[in-house]
Amino acid sequence: MRHKKLLLLTLFAVAVLLLSTQSAMADALADAVAQATEAGKINPAEAAGYMGIPGAPQISMVVALLWAVWVGWIFSTVGAFGGIMAGVGHITVFGLGNYAKGLGKEMKLNKLVTDSIRVSNQWLVGCSAALSSFNYYRAGRLVLPLGIALAIGSVVGSLLVPWLTAGKISLKQYIGYFGLFVLFLGCYLAYEMTPGAQEKKKEAKAAAKAFQDSVKSGNVDMAAQGVKVKTFTPSRCEFTFFGVEFSFNPLIPVVGGFIIASLASFLGVGGGFLLVPFLTSVAGLPMYLVAGTSALAVFIGMINSIFSYMFLKSVTVDWTMIGAELIGIVIGSTVGPYTSKYLPDKALKLLFIVLAFYVGLRYTTQGFLGYSILPPY
Numbered sequence: 001m002r003h004k005k006l007l008l009l010t011l012f013a014v015a016v017l018l019l020s021t022q023s024a025m026a027d028a029l030a031d032a033v034a035q036a037t038e039a040g041k042i043n044p045a046e047a048a049g050y051m052g053i054p055g056a057p058q059i060s061m062v063v064a065l066l067w068a069v070w071v072g073w074i075f076s077t078v079g080a081f082g083g084i085m086a087g088v089g090h091i092t093v094f095g096l097g098n099y100a101k102g103l104g105k106e107m108k109l110n111k112l113v114t115d116s117i118r119v120s121n122q123w124l125v126g127c128s129a130a131l132s133s134f135n136y137y138r139a140g141r142l143v144l145p146l147g148i149a150l151a152i153g154s155v156v157g158s159l160l161v162p163w164l165t166a167g168k169i170s171l172k173q174y175i176g177y178f179g180l181f182v183l184f185l186g187c188y189l190a191y192e193m194t195p196g197a198q199e200k201k202k203e204a205k206a207a208a209k210a211f212q213d214s215v216k217s218g219n220v221d222m223a224a225q226g227v228k229v230k231t232f233t234p235s236r237c238e239f240t241f242f243g244v245e246f247s248f249n250p251l252i253p254v255v256g257g258f259i260i261a262s263l264a265s266f267l268g269v270g271g272g273f274l275l276v277p278f279l280t281s282v283a284g285l286p287m288y289l290v291a292g293t294s295a296l297a298v299f300i301g302m303i304n305s306i307f308s309y310m311f312l313k314s315v316t317v318d319w320t321m322i323g324a325e326l327i328g329i330v331i332g333s334t335v336g337p338y339t340s341k342y343l344p345d346k347a348l349k350l351l352f353i354v355l356a357f358y359v360g361l362r363y364t365t366q367g368f369l370g371y372s373i374l375p376p377y
Contacts, residue, residue: 028314029053032108041103050096051116051318053109057095061324067093068325071124072332076132077340078352079279079291080272082298083264084182084359086121086325091175091363101172114174115315119306123322124329125272126302129295131333136292139337140226143289145237147296149250150275153257154301158265159308176367181263181274183360188277189353193346208286208345210242215341227289241289248283256282261301265308272298276352287348291340 033053036042042054049056067089075082091097100113136142214225230238230245238247256278264271275294279285285293309315340348358374366372 029316032112036103036107036109057099059094059321064321064324065328068124068328069332072128072329073336075128076333076336078348079294080276081355082125082128082272083121086124090117090120116317119309119315120317122302122306124325127326127329128333129299132295133299135337141289142292143227145229145232146253147293149253150257150297151300153254154261154297155304157258157261158301158304172367175363179360179363179367182356183364185277186353186356186360204284204286207241207244211288257297265305271301287345
């Protein structure tokens, strides 16, 4: 009963904040539409589309829901690519990228739609991260102290970047940087799969094998063999997972969380695609622990970033589209943690790498060359 009351109070507080900022958001959108109309970029006689803008793309709510199921599943499965896949949906599948680009970078509406894409991505990832964190914690596959340390660092980064960049980034710049970061991480994860890099991760491989063997045997006792924190101090945390001991210095993920949240907030994504390499390389975790731990840090960062964009910078979103997408996110994020345990650790990493190379190459070339070398062109 207490949890229900807390949830209702939280939802009420969010609703009050949203209503209190609607006027500023509406004014910013109206000014941008007026400028674009005066410049001949918008025909007021055309049917209203995205965010009620005349002539903007008409987005199918069914497609939005189905795409969000995929976004929720991929994020809750590998702990990353939720924001990136949300961005692919908003930019390419829904046609918002070409629409914003066609307005011209001198138009306020170009930057407003770009910021809207960034925030819409984060609504989806924030919802998925909340559900994934809860499910993985119950399943004994979330390293709570590590997730909290990352989240502490993420608070400053996710508040600072929206304040510095909102209203200043054009769609073309955003797409290019978006792709470049993803491509770099794909290359890094590919290196992590080499024999030399794998040799340094004996603990992670041993824990992953023990977990896989228990799943195959049908005798998974997560209460006894899941994440167990042994010691926690400001300079060292030790925990075990399926009999294998891990340790880390909490100060390192605090710094890492700040850097990751800053980049993620700029790109309008959750940061999981940065957290996964950090957790597998720096913390040395097996992929079975990465998704849940990443989700907790992402969730905290998304709360701060969404607040900064919407309540401090008056960035608006299409609430009808967001509502349909959140339903899909709930479905995908609920299924992900249950299906991921049947996928080998190596398969999860390969899935991450393939997606990183595809998305990275496509958006890097589109942003910096003006065209994509991969389909859809």
